[in-house]
Amino acid sequence: xxxxxxxxxxxxxxxxxxxxxxxxxxxxxxxxxxxxxxxxxxxxxxxxxxxxxxxxxxxxxxxxxxxxxxxxxxxxxxxxxxxxxxxxxxxxxxxxxxxxxxxxxxxxxxxxxxxxxxxxxxxxxxxxxxxxxxxxxxxxxxxxxxxxxxxxxxxxxxxxxxxxxxxxxxxxxxxxxxxxxxxxxxxxxxxxxxxxxxxxxxxxxxxxxxxxxxxxxxxxxxxxxxxxxxxxxxxxxxxxxxxxxxxxxxxxxxxxxxxxxxxxxxxxxxxxxxxxxxxxxxxxxxxxxxxxxxxxxxxxxxxxxxxxxxxxxxxxxxxxxxxxxxxxxxxxxxxxxxxxxxxxxxxxxxxxxxxxxxxxxxxxxxxxxxxxxxxxxxxxx
Amino acid sequence: xxxxxxxxxxxxxxxxxxxxxxxxxxxxxxxxxxxxxxxxxxxxxxxxxxxxxxxxxxxxxxxxxxxxxxxxxxxxxxxxxxxxxxxxxxxxxxxxxxxxxxxxxxxxxxxxxxxxxxxxxxxxxxxxxxxxxxxxxxxxxxxxxxxxxxxxxxxxxxxxxxxxxxxxxxxxxxxxxxxxxxxxxxxxxxxxxxxxxxxxxxxxxxxxxxxxxxxxxxxxxxxxxxxxxxxxxxxxxxxxxxxxxxxxxxxxxxxxxxxxxxxxxxxxxxxxxxxxxxxxxxxxxxxxxxxxxxxxxxxxxxxxxxxxxxxxxxxxxxxxxxxxxxxxxxxxxxxxxxxxxxxxxxxxxxxxxxxxxxxxxxxxxxxxxxxxxxxxxxxxx
Numbered sequence: 001x002x003x004x005x006x007x008x009x010x011x012x013x014x015x016x017x018x019x020x021x022x023x024x025x026x027x028x029x030x031x032x033x034x035x036x037x038x039x040x041x042x043x044x045x046x047x048x049x050x051x052x053x054x055x056x057x058x059x060x061x062x063x064x065x066x067x068x069x070x071x072x073x074x075x076x077x078x079x080x081x082x083x084x085x086x087x088x089x090x091x092x093x094x095x096x097x098x099x100x101x102x103x104x105x106x107x108x109x110x111x112x113x114x115x116x117x118x119x120x121x122x123x124x125x126x127x128x129x130x131x132x133x134x135x136x137x138x139x140x141x142x143x144x145x146x147x148x149x150x151x152x153x154x155x156x157x158x159x160x161x162x163x164x165x166x167x168x169x170x171x172x173x174x175x176x177x178x179x180x181x182x183x184x185x186x187x188x189x190x191x192x193x194x195x196x197x198x199x200x201x202x203x204x205x206x207x208x209x210x211x212x213x214x215x216x217x218x219x220x221x222x223x224x225x226x227x228x229x230x231x232x233x234x235x236x237x238x239x240x241x242x243x244x245x246x247x248x249x250x251x252x253x254x255x256x257x258x259x260x261x262x263x264x265x266x267x268x269x270x271x272x273x274x275x276x277x278x279x280x281x282x283x284x285x286x287x288x289x290x291x292x293x294x295x296x297x298x299x300x301x302x303x304x305x306x307x308x309x310x311x312x313x314x315x316x317x318x319x320x321x322x323x324x325x326x327x328x329x330x331x332x333x334x335x336x337x338x339x340x341x342x343x344x345x346x347x348x349x350x351x352x353x354x355x356x357x358x359x360x361x362x363x364x365x366x367x368x369x370x371x372x373x374x375x376x377x378x379x380x381x
Numbered sequence: 382x383x384x385x386x387x388x389x390x391x392x393x394x395x396x397x398x399x400x401x402x403x404x405x406x407x408x409x410x411x412x413x414x415x416x417x418x419x420x421x422x423x424x425x426x427x428x429x430x431x432x433x434x435x436x437x438x439x440x441x442x443x444x445x446x447x448x449x450x451x452x453x454x455x456x457x458x459x460x461x462x463x464x465x466x467x468x469x470x471x472x473x474x475x476x477x478x479x480x481x482x483x484x485x486x487x488x489x490x491x492x493x494x495x496x497x498x499x500x501x502x503x504x505x506x507x508x509x510x511x512x513x514x515x516x517x518x519x520x521x522x523x524x525x526x527x528x529x530x531x532x533x534x535x536x537x538x539x540x541x542x543x544x545x546x547x548x549x550x551x552x553x554x555x556x557x558x559x560x561x562x563x564x565x566x567x568x569x570x571x572x573x574x575x576x577x578x579x580x581x582x583x584x585x586x587x588x589x590x591x592x593x594x595x596x597x598x599x600x601x602x603x604x605x606x607x608x609x610x611x612x613x614x615x616x617x618x619x620x621x622x623x624x625x626x627x628x629x630x631x632x633x634x635x636x637x638x639x640x641x642x643x644x645x646x647x648x649x650x651x652x653x654x655x656x657x658x659x660x661x662x663x664x665x666x667x668x669x670x671x672x673x674x675x676x677x678x679x680x681x682x683x684x685x686x687x688x689x690x691x692x693x694x695x696x697x698x699x700x701x702x703x704x705x706x707x708x709x710x711x712x713x714x715x716x717x718x719x720x721x722x723x724x725x726x727x728x729x730x731x732x733x734x735x736x737x738x739x740x741x742x743x744x745x746x747x748x749x750x751x752x753x754x755x756x757x758x759x760x761x762x
Contacts, residue, residue: 057469057470072477088438092445093441093445096449097483098478103478
């Protein structure tokens with residue numbers, strides 16, 4: 001049994017108001033190609049399929065395309081669970097009518113766990129899809145007393161322990177926050193104050209645990225208790241992460257052999273730093289100037305329309321930080337300085353930036369007069 | 382081939398801010414029972430499954446329940462098309478993965494029509510599901526020039542004409558406005574100015590046309606070109622309609638035998654008219670006092686908290702019309718009269734209503750003084 005473990009597709013997500021749907025399509029097509037190349041027997045998606053409980057129509061259409069390719073054309077079974085971003089009822093609609101096709105969607109939490117046995121070219125395995133469920137949901141569905149995420153997961157895992165897999169490897173699919181896991185800035189907290197953390201030891205008894213939620217690929221406790229990570233960098237804090245899907249293959253002892261298959265984004269997400277003139281010069285020959293950028297400008301003087309100038313070279317600058325302006329005295333003092341400066345000094349600086357020249361005597365006098373009149377107007381109104 | 386034709390479920394709809402989800406569940410369970418009782422071979426739902434393109438989660442859960450009962454438990458094929466209220470992409474998600482189960486959802490319009498041949502206990506038939514599509518959508522999908530709804534439907538029907546049904550009856554499923562059809566207040570217009578009307582003659586060549594959109598059951602042109610109507614009264618304008626589903630059975634010549642199977646709402650939607658005291662008295666013995674009511678009060682004097690008094694007897698009064706107040710001189714003149722009356726007269730009337738007594742001299746003087754002080758306050762502010 002060889003399968004791809006992926007998660008956190010977040011279809012429909014935006015990065016600083018920029019739609020990523022083309023980037024997502026680009027990556028999902030790669031996953032289809034990897035599934036074909038590695039002749040896998042199944043694809044597992046461990047939650048946060050969509051970014052929002054009500055995904056936009058083009059996100060639904062993209063997932064529909066991908067599922068048609070996997071299930072109908074490539075004849076590969078797909079198991080997906082709802083994550084904390086997904087609308088469980090919406091994602092799970094008509095899932096009983098789909099399962100015979102090989103598409104298994106586990107939306108709302110139900111009391112009966114439905115183990116899914118998949119037959120691979122070299123052996124079978126049993127998959128247990130546990131949708132994201134907070135303690136309140138588990139209390140409601142199982143009519144039991146649990147107050148932490150760890151206790152709640154414990155209740156869900158009881159059935160996995162009890163189920164007789166007939167000696168086949170057991171694969172748990174979950175969406176949760178493992179204690180000690182590395183966060184990024186793009187994950188939405190499951191609860192405030194740490195009650196959302198689950199010990200990795202809960203999962204070590206199983207042959208493999210395919211997790212979603214954390215966006216960096218990582219394992220905790222044992223190598224087979226693992227996050228695949230998201231398919232794209234969904235925040236600048238992830239700039240140094242290598243995104244991938246996880247290829248899992250069980251040996252004859254049911255031990256998981258693990259390989260990370262890298263994903264190549266259409267546009268990288270990265271931070272560049274420098275003075276404007278140097279960045280503009282470098283941008284002319286940057287083969288990746290379409291990347292999504294956060295720019296940290298080191299220039300220490302005010303610059304007119306820095307964003308516009310940068311975007312003429314790097315079209316996808318999404319965020320600009322005036323690091324240089326803030327570094328010397330702290331941004332607050334700069335601002336205070338601006339306020340003390342008065343209108344004439346500020347305009348003089350502005351004028352020289354726009355025109356490239358200093359104001360002459362006549363221009364200065366005209367400006368002084370204009371400012372005076374404005375002040376008089378203010379006092380009489 | 383015997384099937385039930387229904388449409389315009391509008392799951393998730395509200396009536397004057399009142400959720401109808403329990404009423405909808407009540408009716409849908411009846412449809413399941415009718416399907417069983419009449420041993421039908423299929424259930425056809427001609428659009429407006431949901432009331433909104435983004436249905437609430439409990440609406441999705443209800444449709445999921447109904448579909449599980451029909452398709453998985455009763456083993457009945459279901460064909461549904463998207464209406465003008467439905468979100469085509471959302472409704473149609475994963476439809477290719479469902480169709481083998483017997484659940485056929487036709488969401489977005491595609492260039493290739495997919496005829497669905499269903500085998501019944503006494504003969505088969507071919508069903509052609511045409512989702513609601515305005516002229517712009519048809520122009521886009523078929524790359525053709527059409528400007529009216531009738532021309533657009535003509536393009537869609539070309540493929541139905543061309544398809545060889547091997548002598549089997551042809552059933553068209555559509556969602557549109559037939560010229561001459563009777564409207565209710567609960568249908569959303571498809572376009573402004575009448576360009577949405579389609580001649581019934583477009584459909585007369587087919588053995589049966591199962592239509593959705595108009596909420597009253599009716600046929601146009603020929604008996605087999607038919608609206609089933611909505612499952613519930615979705616406006617007070619429908620108070621005299623009899624809601625039903627349509628039972629269709631083809632005889633050996635492929636002629637449709639038609640029977641209306643009535644639906645019994647959990648709570649009726651009706652208008653009652655009378656003076657408050659009479660209505661309150663009648664309400665005490667009204668076995669249907671849970672109905673959704675619009676009340677037209679004939680009393681000609683102001684009544685304090687008429688809605689509260691009515692709801693103590695009829696809990697589901699949704700709308701109140703003070704017909705009596707408006708009838709004599711028209712509402713506007715009443716209002717003008719109120720304005721002329723002045724505060725003292727109005728308060729005197731109010732006082733006698735609340736207390737059941739007239740104000741005495743001392744009370745009147747206190748009121749005059751209070752009004753005077755208010756007026757002085759107004760002038761000095």
